[in-house]
Amino acid sequence: MERLQKVIAQSGITSRRKAEKLIVDGKVAVNGEIITELGTKVSPDDKVEVEGVPVTKEEPVYFLLYKPRGVISSVKDDKNRKIVTDYLPEVEQRVFPIGRLDYDTSGILLLTNDGDFANLLMHPKHEIEKVYIAKTKGIPLREDLSRFKKGIKSEGELLKASHVKTLSVDKKKHTAIIQVTLHEGKNRQVRRMFEEIGFPVDKLKRERYGFLDLHGMNAGETRELTPHEVKQLRQLAEKNVK
Ligand code: URA
Numbered sequence: 001m002e003r004l005q006k007v008i009a010q011s012g013i014t015s016r017r018k019a020e021k022l023i024v025d026g027k028v029a030v031n032g033e034i035i036t037e038l039g040t041k042v043s044p045d046d047k048v049e050v051e052g053v054p055v056t057k058e059e060p061v062y063f064l065l066y067k068p069r070g071v072i073s074s075v076k077d078d079k080n081r082k083i084v085t086d087y088l089p090e091v092e093q094r095v096f097p098i099g100r101l102d103y104d105t106s107g108i109l110l111l112t113n114d115g116d117f118a119n120l121l122m123h124p125k126h127e128i129e130k131v132y133i134a135k136t137k138g139i140p141l142r143e144d145l146s147r148f149k150k151g152i153k154s155e156g157e158l159l160k161a162s163h164v165k166t167l168s169v170d171k172k173k174h175t176a177i178i179q180v181t182l183h184e185g186k187n188r189q190v191r192r193m194f195e196e197i198g199f200p201v202d203k204l205k206r207e208r209y210g211f212l213d214l215h216g217m218n219a220g221e222t223r224e225l226t227p228h229e230v231k232q233l234r235q236l237a238e239k240n241v242k
Helices: 004-010 016-024 115-122 142-150 189-196 227-239
Strands: 028-030 048-050 062-067 105-112 130-137 152-154 157-159 163-170 175-182 201-209 222-224
Touching: 004 016, 004 028, 004 048, 004 115, 016 028, 016 115, 105 115, 115 227, 130 189, 142 152, 142 163, 152 189, 157 189, 175 189, 189 201
Parallel strands: 105 201
Antiparallel strands: 028 048, 062 105, 062 222, 130 175, 130 201, 152 157, 163 175
């Protein structure tokens, strides 16, 4: 027996949180009867419908995309810009990105139809390590960057990096390449941190997500995660619980 919201999330229709809202809103029927109770458990023999459409369990799929710059981390865009799912092979499943990278940020982005897996990885308490490479306008000093580790206040939030390192500087062009490691993923976090210290980010790339990197890949390329990688990511997230 599984909880109703889990069964809906596993079908790839939506996240578990949105599934809960569908249930409470009276959009979900089990064996023809509307159910609004969140704890309800169902067996594989029960017929679950969302807004009259039968729910079936999709085969889970997991992709790693080297997202190029100039692409929206979304499954649709009303302005007709490129979206991350444009770069995936044709699959039947409704695949969505796990978290997001800004339009102008490139790098590792995971995509799946497995709502539970996505929630597990995205949950703030699981703190998957992410490594970014930023090119800054201007050359921050060590003292400027050391503020990242203490935490920087921005729009009422405290933004922290666990590690920061200047990789190179170009004194003529007045730019620097800086590696920043985060265990959190707040909106536009890296760009906001650099804005706060007065050195805006010109280019940003996520080069590592947990143990996954972009080795051997070009921007716009996708590969499926191996079952072993999926298992390791799950273990990594579960181990990181604070
Ligand atoms: N930090 C940012 O500023 N942008 C991203 O896309 C990811 C992290």
